[in-house]
Amino acid sequence: xxxxxxxxxxxxxxxxxxxxxxxxxxxxxxxxxxxxxxxxxxxxxxxxxxxxxxxxxxxxxxxxxxxxxxxxxxxxxxxxxxxxxxxxxxxxxxxxxxxxxxxxxxxxxxxxxxxxxxxxxxxxxxxxxxxxxxxxxxxxxxxxxxxxxxxxxxxxxxxxxxxxxxxxxxxxxxxxxxxxxxxxxxxxxxxxxxxxxxxxxxxxxxxxxxxxxxxxxxxxxxx
Amino acid sequence: xxxxxxxxxxxxxxxxxxxxxxxxxxxxxxxxxxxxxxxxxxxxxxxxxxxxxxxxxxxxxxxxxxxxxxxxxxxxxxxxxxxxxxxxxxxxxxxxxxxxxxxxxxxxxxxxxxxxxxxxxxxxxxxxxxxxxxxxxxxxxxxxxxxxxxxxxxxxxxxxxxxxxxxxxxxxxxxxxxxxxxxxxxxxxxxxxxxxxxxxxxxxxxxxxxxxxxxxxxxxxxx
DNA sequence: CTGGGCTGTTTCGTATCGTAAACATTCTTG
DNA sequence: CAAGAATGTTTACGATACGAAACAGCCCAG
Numbered sequence: 001x002x003x004x005x006x007x008x009x010x011x012x013x014x015x016x017x018x019x020x021x022x023x024x025x026x027x028x029x030x031x032x033x034x035x036x037x038x039x040x041x042x043x044x045x046x047x048x049x050x051x052x053x054x055x056x057x058x059x060x061x062x063x064x065x066x067x068x069x070x071x072x073x074x075x076x077x078x079x080x081x082x083x084x085x086x087x088x089x090x091x092x093x094x095x096x097x098x099x100x101x102x103x104x105x106x107x108x109x110x111x112x113x114x115x116x117x118x119x120x121x122x123x124x125x126x127x128x129x130x131x132x133x134x135x136x137x138x139x140x141x142x143x144x145x146x147x148x149x150x151x152x153x154x155x156x157x158x159x160x161x162x163x164x165x166x167x168x169x170x171x172x173x174x175x176x177x178x179x180x181x182x183x184x185x186x187x188x189x190x191x192x193x194x195x196x197x198x199x200x201x202x203x204x205x206x207x208x209x210x211x212x213x214x215x216x217x218x219x220x221x222x223x
Numbered sequence: 224x225x226x227x228x229x230x231x232x233x234x235x236x237x238x239x240x241x242x243x244x245x246x247x248x249x250x251x252x253x254x255x256x257x258x259x260x261x262x263x264x265x266x267x268x269x270x271x272x273x274x275x276x277x278x279x280x281x282x283x284x285x286x287x288x289x290x291x292x293x294x295x296x297x298x299x300x301x302x303x304x305x306x307x308x309x310x311x312x313x314x315x316x317x318x319x320x321x322x323x324x325x326x327x328x329x330x331x332x333x334x335x336x337x338x339x340x341x342x343x344x345x346x347x348x349x350x351x352x353x354x355x356x357x358x359x360x361x362x363x364x365x366x367x368x369x370x371x372x373x374x375x376x377x378x379x380x381x382x383x384x385x386x387x388x389x390x391x392x393x394x395x396x397x398x399x400x401x402x403x404x405x406x407x408x409x410x411x412x413x414x415x416x417x418x419x420x421x422x423x424x425x426x427x428x429x430x431x432x433x434x435x436x437x438x439x440x441x442x443x444x445x446x
Numbered sequence: 447c448t449g450g451g452c453t454g455t456t457t458c459g460t461a462t463c464g465t466a467a468a469c470a471t472t473c474t475t476g
Numbered sequence: 477c478a479a480g481a482a483t484g485t486t487t488a489c490g491a492t493a494c495g496a497a498a499c500a501g502c503c504c505a506g
Contacts, residue, residue: 004273023484033465038485045463046272048493050227053290062337067276067286083378083396088389107364107391114416115338117364117389141330141340143412145368155306166311166340168330173306189366191414193337246454256495261455268493271463 005043011066013041015059030058086110093119100124101177118190122149125179133174138194141168142177147186152176228266234289236264238282253281309333316342323347324400341413345372348402356397361417364391365400370409375399 016026023041027034031054039045047055056063088106096103102121107113133154142151143166151167152158154174161167161180169175171192179186239249246264250257254277262268270278279286311329319326325344330336356377365374366389374390375381377397384390384403392398394415402409 004276007276008272022482024482034484035466035486036464039464042485044486048271048463049231049269049275049289051464052272052275053227053230056290062287063290064285064287066272067279083376083393085376085379085390085392085396087382087384088391090385090387106389110391113391114362115364115391115414117366117391117414119389139337141338141414143340143366153306153308156308159310161310162313164313166329166342167309168311168333168336168338168340169308170306173308189412191338191340191364193416245452247452257454258456258496259494262494265455267456271493274494 005040005046008046008066009041009043011068012037012055015061015065016041019059021059026055026059030054032058084110114193116192118192119145120177120188120190122147122177122179122186122188124177125181125184133176134171135174136171136192136194138171138192139169140171140190140192142166142191143189145187145189147184148180149186149188150178150180152178228263228269231269231289232264232266234291235260235278238284238288239264242282244282249278249282253277255281307333337416339415341415342368343400343411343413345370345400345402345409345411347400348404348408356399357394358397359394359415359417361394361415362392363394363413363415365389365414366412368410368412370407371403372409372411373401373403375401 016023021029023034023037026032026037032051036045036047036051040047052063052066055061055066086107086109091104093104093106094108096105100123102123104119104121106117106119133152144161144163146163148160148162150158150160151169152175153169159167171194177188239246244252246257246260249255249260255274259268259270259274263270275286275289278284278289309330309332314327316327316329317331319328323346325346327342327344329340329342356375358377367384367386369386371383371385373381373383374392375398376392382390394417400411
């Protein structure tokens with residue numbers, strides 16, 4: 001009947017195998033009874049929200065791992081459907097301008113991307129106090145294309161990055177980027193990932209949300 | 224008690240509001256009783272796996288949507304725990320060399336990253352037939368730092384990208400990168416995301432897996 | 447004010463989840 | 477083979493999820 005139970009069981013067993021754990025070990029990490037885990041893996045039981053969260057946290061895997069169709073058996077059909085590709089030529093993309101930054105969202109023709117790549121030009125040049133630090137769900141990676149920047153974060157000393165250097169950070173921690181010195185602007189690539197990026201129905205929503213989250217007082221002047 | 228129920232209720236209500244739907248409409252789309260939905264939103268009830276899938280499919284939202292802590296109410300405690308940051312200076316990182324590519328994995332001190340950033344130097348210069356195209360779960364973004372490259376993919380004509388141009392693609396589709404012309408090498412940034420990246424326990428596992436997935440016959444000569 | 451749609455909430459019975467404990471199976475180790 | 481440890485399965489029962497139906501609070505038309 002319930003092919004759903006089978007799905008969950010398959011996923012859990014795959015994850016457990018990949019992590020090379022026994023049921024007892026999973027139970028210890030997640031606080032879920034061994035008997036429960038056994039029944040789940042044998043499709044005799046499903047799970048509730050609470051237990052799914054416990055599993056995800058205890059095993060340190062993304063929650064979506066439990067809702068995926070078997071990744072070891074690539075579904076040719078589905079693959080063809082999702083064989084997407086998008087090219088961004090120079091200056092291609094959606095430009096969102098704010099007083100301190102110019103955001104160029106690239107590869108915007110694809111929606112429902114897991115990652116959002118942005119080419120950001122930073123004009124803000126002094127440490128004049130930022131109203132609030134940027135803060136949003138997920139993680140981001142940045143690479144300095146041109147110039148030198150200062151990265152201010154909530155829990156670390158400001159760090160200076162030169163061309164060719166990069167940083168990876170949790171976006172939930174407040175953060176802000178400035179040019180390191182002098183009046184020159186700097187340019188970085190910024191790739192953001194949030195587990196719920198898929199929520200955004202369209203790119204416009206996303207750009208709007210991101211712009212809104214950035215810094216108080218900054219109003220995106222969409223062109 | 225169960226702060227989990229509150230989490231779910233909050234998430235569901237937020238999603239329903241965003242989609243501008245009534246409980247009845249959600250019920251119609253998902254096949255879940257109105258009473259159930261009401262109780263969920265009021266934190267009187269949790270949900271099982273099956274119902275979560277029904278919701279996700281019926282509302283056409285990513286499953287992870289229901290597992291997000293409300294971004295408008297940042298949990299200071301949990302936030303501090305995940306306030307990670309990693310800086311990569313020039314030539315910092317784990318170098319994995321193959322005949323055609325040099326992969327420099329950056330920000331490797333952080334494990335369990337949602338994204339894997341790699342600075343790739345491409346030496347392969349001719350269209351001499353590749354044994355197999357690279358193919359792995361997830362999506363990736365690439366940006367050309369230096370030189371010109373040709374991107375070969377399974378379902379598209381080869382595309383040429385110059386410095387400053389970028390591409391976003393589904394990694395499940397076969398793909399390979401070459402330098403566009405002449406003997407000069409090219410350099411790109413490559414950011415990979417896979418829903419299962421969290422599974423990799425250590426960076427070594429990841430590098431090994433990625434290298435293994437790349438091209439048959441290429442053996443990573445770890446330094 | 448009455449009636450009737452439209453919304454969301456509460457009641458209550460049944461099905462399912464979830465666990466401790468008992469059981470089964472395999473593998474050591476002597 | 478017996479003892480024992482480690483693994484996964486089954487049993488039995490309390491706790492929880494789930495839905496049909498009854499309920500309650502709108503808002504509007506007549």
